[in-house]
Amino acid sequence: MTFGRARIEARFAKLRAEGRSAFVTYVMSGDPDLQTSAKILAGLPGAGADIIELGMAFTDPMADGPSIQAAGLRALKAGITLRKTLELAAEFRRQDTETPIILMGYYNPIHSFGVDAFLKAAAEAGIDGLIMVDLPPEEDEELCLPTLAAGLGFIRLATPTTDDGRLPAVLANTSGFVYYVSYAGITGAGSADADTVGAAVARIRGQTDLPIVVGFGIRTPEQAREIAAVADGAVVGTAFTDAVRDSLDGAGKATDTTVAAVLDLTRELAAGVAAASRKAVGGAQP
């Protein structure tokens, strides 16, 4: 059975065959509570998500803006743990064996769990890759190399400050895809500019065959369309944590509009991505 890195590669191969870019949804695991979060996850592929990034809540998310910070705190308050996040993923996997799930977050919860135990549990749960905000290439021995050895993808962030001199180091142990951060800053604070992003993607394309997915600063179908036209995928995050927040009742609890709010937004954004006319098609050709 395909799992891990292979599942990510299979998904990009399928997208390439269809001539589309990937629509990647970032949702916070356990937000606003475990049951609602499970329903959101289950509904995402049907609503148009090609890849799911599952946020791992952390008390001190240094690269995130207020919306994702608040989503993490809601999830922690509702009892999320790393183990429960893996259970959520496993539950999802029983229904869907094709949509890649990438865990995104900060290293300490995994460090605390223990790297080897975590990688074993993550693979069993059907997790396919990791994006770790606070693990640059300088710290590859911590988690990146063990993750690759376990057959999972380790997706690296490249940013506007990653110049050509540094890019090879960033790309060296990256697998699955490259995540280009569209601006220097925290999540939810800026706006992705398609021209700038297009130039950056072209620059990275010169040094890798991996698909290049762009995130940060994409929240409308129009932006998703523009970015999907110049990259192999577009990630939306803060718009989802905003949608969850706006659907809650006065006490901060889920309502019967919560799941629908997230999935409706998914459909709108997926339509934006689908409407993109691809200027550049990347990723290793089969």
Next chain:
Amino acid sequence: MSKLNSYRTGPDGAGRFGIHGGRFAAETLMPLILDLERAYRTAQADPSFQQELDYYLEHYAGRPSPLYFAQRLTEHFGGAKIYFKRDELNHTGSHKINNCLGQILLAKRMGKTRIIAETGAGQHGVASATVAALFDLPCTVYMGEVDVERQQPNVFRMKLLGAEVIPVSSGSRTLKDALNEAMRDWVTNVHDTFYIIGTVAGPHPYPELVRDFQSVIGNEARAQLMAAEGRLPDTLVACIGGGSNAMGLFHPFLDDDGINIIGVEAAGDGIETGRHAASITGGRPGVLHGNRTYLLQDDDGQITEAHSISAGLDYPGIGPEHAWLHDMGRVSYVSATDAEALEAFQLCSKLEGIIPALEPAHALAHVAKIAPGLPKDHLIVMNMCGRGDKDIFTVAEMLGVEI
């Protein structure tokens, strides 16, 4: 535990002290962090950098700070001979200025045009705002809302110095959250901004360079005690928030066999209550704010809130070099409670005419525990790293006095 030839050679090329330290930073910051390391190596090799720093340390900060024989406290405890390294007499009232002068000179060399800093007690914020004023750079200081409340005099001082103070309302609204927010600003403004970190923590090379800038404390103390007593101390004591004043005192003595070195963490309401800030005594290794070190955290690796009467010690981590010195058994880490610090605060004020900051009051609380049982020729050097003017409102409230 194996004994090393030297405890003073760290960090290694990857910024590690044993398993601790490192560069656990977002990619956006990495190029700048590597630049900073290069700029620091160039500065270290350039005698004019140290000359300029020495000039400001002497003429602006007022160094060397005295090494003072605390005669009345010594008599009161009836045992060891107690010396204070009087870094509370520095300009701005604490040791923080030593580091800020060093870092702002680096910022200038790197052509940065904007300064940011985090602060707990406000002492580092004041010192950062001070050097920013001196070198004519705009300065933004992040401070947790709880600390803004309990350190009002310092908030006003920073504003007078021309800095912008941004209260931080996330998390526990104290020092760790101020650090998070400063990091967020830095990621956003990485092109023109220099982040003056206030303690021996953060991604490499910060723990190393802050230690180096603070080592002036220990280097002076060494020469001063030699002049006064003709020998080295038997015991060193310093309080630990992130650990910069302690590292500054300890580092020059690490390779002197037989010197007992003690770091005092904040025990808050008591270690057993869980409401404390003692990351070595009550934590385990984890990764936060760019480095691996001992952290207060729950079973799931979520950071837990620290508690201390002292805003400067109210941090759930500790600098990575301390974490390593603990692992190696070279330095002992103990703790003192809020109540013990409060008692030491009052005792020192009455007996020595020195109102200490609540931070070094923790160090003194430990001196109070050990001095009586030590012989009269035992020499203790304690870092009196800050003055207590900023704390009088907190202390008055604890004592039920209205001012």
